Amino acid sequence: MSSIGEYLKSKRIETGLTIDDISNITKISTRYLQGIEDDDWSMMPGDFYAKGFIRSYAKALDVDISELLSESESFRDLSRTHKSQQSTFIAPRTSAPARAKRFGKLFSLTLVLLLVFAVILTIFYYVSTTELDTQDIDNNQLNPDTVIDPNQVSDLEPLREKDPITIPELSEEQPRPENVTITLTEQTQTSYTYQVNSAELSIKIEAINGTCWYEVRENDGRGRVLSTKSLTKGNAEEVNHNQNLWIRLGNPDAVNLFINETLLDKEASSSPRNFQLNIEKD
Incomplete structure (x- = not known):
């Protein structure tokens, strides 16, 4: 077959x-x-x-x-x-290679467990040491009932005498400037001219409500710019000069204008206004 x-x-x-x-x-x-x-x-x-x-x-x-x-x-x-x-x-x-493979896996697992155990032991040691240091610090601190040995007082650094406090003498009050006469001599729709009987001009612009832009020039509107800024509520700027001044306020209602510490009684307006200040020397 x-x-x-x-x-x-x-x-x-x-x-x-x-x-x-x-x-x-x-x-x-x-x-x-x-x-x-x-x-x-x-x-x-x-x-x-x-x-x-x-x-x-x-x-x-x-x-x-x-x-x-x-x-x-x-x-x-x-x-x-x-x-x-x-x-x-x-x-x-099921001979030696298989047993070696199983042994390798067991050996790797053993190493991982040993590593984990070492990490846990390190953390435990660190925490224990920190607690001991904290207890030592607490034990070394004096409490209100601690009695100080007189023999140990000499080891303490002697306290330095405090430096005497010097009270500055109050200077005599500076005499306030005499009252200044401010006279309106000319007025147009947007401009005001004032005569000030003073050798110098001290201008203070103080924002009291909202925001106001201003510009101060020497002599007149074509003169050198001395100061310009936008003021917000609570801010103020001062300009001192010994010549005539020209001032432009973008929002006059938002500021107070002081001339030689005298508040100028200006017309209420929220539109830009010009103020010409001319010095009238004695």
């Missing part, structure tokens, strides 16, 4: 197919198909897969090998051979 491999090989040759053709039809590797034809069952992954490969091979050739499969001595040899191979390779899988 021919073997399974010989039978399938003869049928393949009769149909004119190659090993590659059978592989494309069955999707089985040519290596396994060649092993079936050569009755070389050592390369098969197992009995179950070997039977399946044989049935697929026979189906591709459109032949029935059920009876041949049950009576074939070669396939019984397959079972014996494959089982023998499995028993042969069981030992290496």
Whole structure:
């Protein structure tokens, strides 16, 4: 009786197919198909897969090998051979390499546990040391009931006498300037001209409500700019000069205008106004 491999090989040759053709039809590797034809069952992954490969091979050739499969001595040899191979390779899988792998995992786990233990021990030591230092500091501090040894007083640094406090003498009150006469001599819709009987002019612009921009020039509106700024509520600026002054207020209602410490009684307006101050020397 021919073997399974010989039978399938003869049928393949009769149909004119190659090993590659059978592989494309069955999707089985040519290596396994060649092993079936050569009755070389050592390369098969197992009995179950070997039977399946044989049935697929026979189906591709459109032949029935059920009876041949049950009576074939070669396939019984397959079972014996494959089982023998499995028993042969069981030992290496549980031999030294496997034990070494398990030992390596155990060794790594041991190192991790030791590292964690070392970290915990370090933290515990640090916390304990800190608490001891804190207790020492608390114990070294004197409480109200502590009695000081007179013999130890000499070791203390003597207290320095406080420097005497010098109270500055109050200077005599400076005489206030005499009252200044401010006379309105000319007025237009947006400009005011005042005559001031003083050798110098001291101007103070104080913001009392809102914001006001101002500009102070020497002599008149074409003179040199002495000061310009935008004042907000609570701020003030002063200008002192010995010549005539020209002042422009962007929002007169928002400021008080003092001339030589005298509040100027100006017309209420929120529109820009010009103030010309002319000195009238005695």
